[in-house]
Amino acid sequence: MDGVGLGGADPAINPFISTNMPNLRSLLDGSHLSAAAPLPLVTPRATLLALDARLGVEGLPQSATGQAALLTGQNVAAIIGYHYGPKPNQEVATCLKNGNLFSTLTKAGLRAALLNAYPPRYFDGIESGHRLPGAIAMAAYRAGIHLMTADDLYQGNAISADLTGKGWQEHLGFKDAPQITPQKAGIRLKELSGRYQFSLFEYWLSDVAGHNQDMHQAHILLETFDQMLGGLIEAWEDDEG
Incomplete structure (x- = not known):
């Protein structure tokens, strides 16, 4: 989840306090994702640490x-x-x-994947020089990792940035793009992760909401994310890693 920090406990300014996120709170033993949580927090399924993003x-x-x-x-x-x-x-x-995480894993003979699906115009923009990839996509690409395409999304081998595929239909013009519930997205993330020793999904819409300072949008995104998390938690088998 990109663009997220540990804010204070004021629900008027921190959507992680004012949004109902039962699945995230269950991972954190009932705590909100905020600076008010007892940090460091270690639970059976999650670890929450406070880090200074300035790094000195x-x-x-x-x-x-x-x-x-x-x-x-x-x-x-x-x-x-x-x-x-x-x-x-x-x-x-x-x-x-x-050298990066993806390249280290692939050089060790392990399978790694970036599970985001990218639309054709993303690749067109990069090839034309009008668009730069983000750090995560760049790291994966430089490690020889296949960047997932529309075909991967349609075949169920990747996840759309908004989790459900609705954005592909409404904003990218793919009217027949498969649309799934957030819960199903969580289940699919679990299923896809089983194909690799390491997989990563980049949820960057949270960063957009933060830059827009749009509390309503933040609530919707966090509710969707939490529903996805619920599907992932339900499907996850701890003995598999």
């Missing part, structure tokens, strides 16, 4: 350097001397090229 570098944390830090295990903002985003510049791209 002055300025406002940004997506590219922050995601690259998670993907490489290195303080990328400190390496290049500043926070940068939203998409990687050449310096961040070099850090990702020199």
Whole structure:
């Protein structure tokens, strides 16, 4: 879930307090996802830690350097001397090229996947030079990971960014795109993850809602996310990892 931090306990400004998220709270032993939770929090199925996204570098944390830090295990903002985003510049791209989580796994002979489905115009934009991939997609691509396409979405091998596929129908013009419930998306994420030793799904709509400062939109997205989480929790088998 992109663009999310640990906010305070005021429901007027923190949608994680004012949104009904029973499945997330069940993972956190009844706590809200906020700075008011007893941190660090370790439960049978989840761990919640408080980290400073600045990583010792002055300025406002940004997506590219922050995601690259998670993907490489290195303080990328400190390496290049500043926070940068939203998409990687050449310096961040070099850090990702020199080694990242996806490439480490594939070099070890393990199967890894990025489960997001990308529409044709995403690939067209990158090929034309009018669009840059985000750090996560760039890391996967540089590791030789197949970026999922519309065909993968239709075949049930990938998940749409909004979880349900509704956005593909309403905003991308794919009127026959398969649409599923958030709960089914969670079940499908579990099923797809079983094909790989490591899989990742990037939920970036939360970041968009944060930038828009749209509380109503945030409530809808978080409710959808929690319903997906419910399907994932119900389908998950702890003895499988």
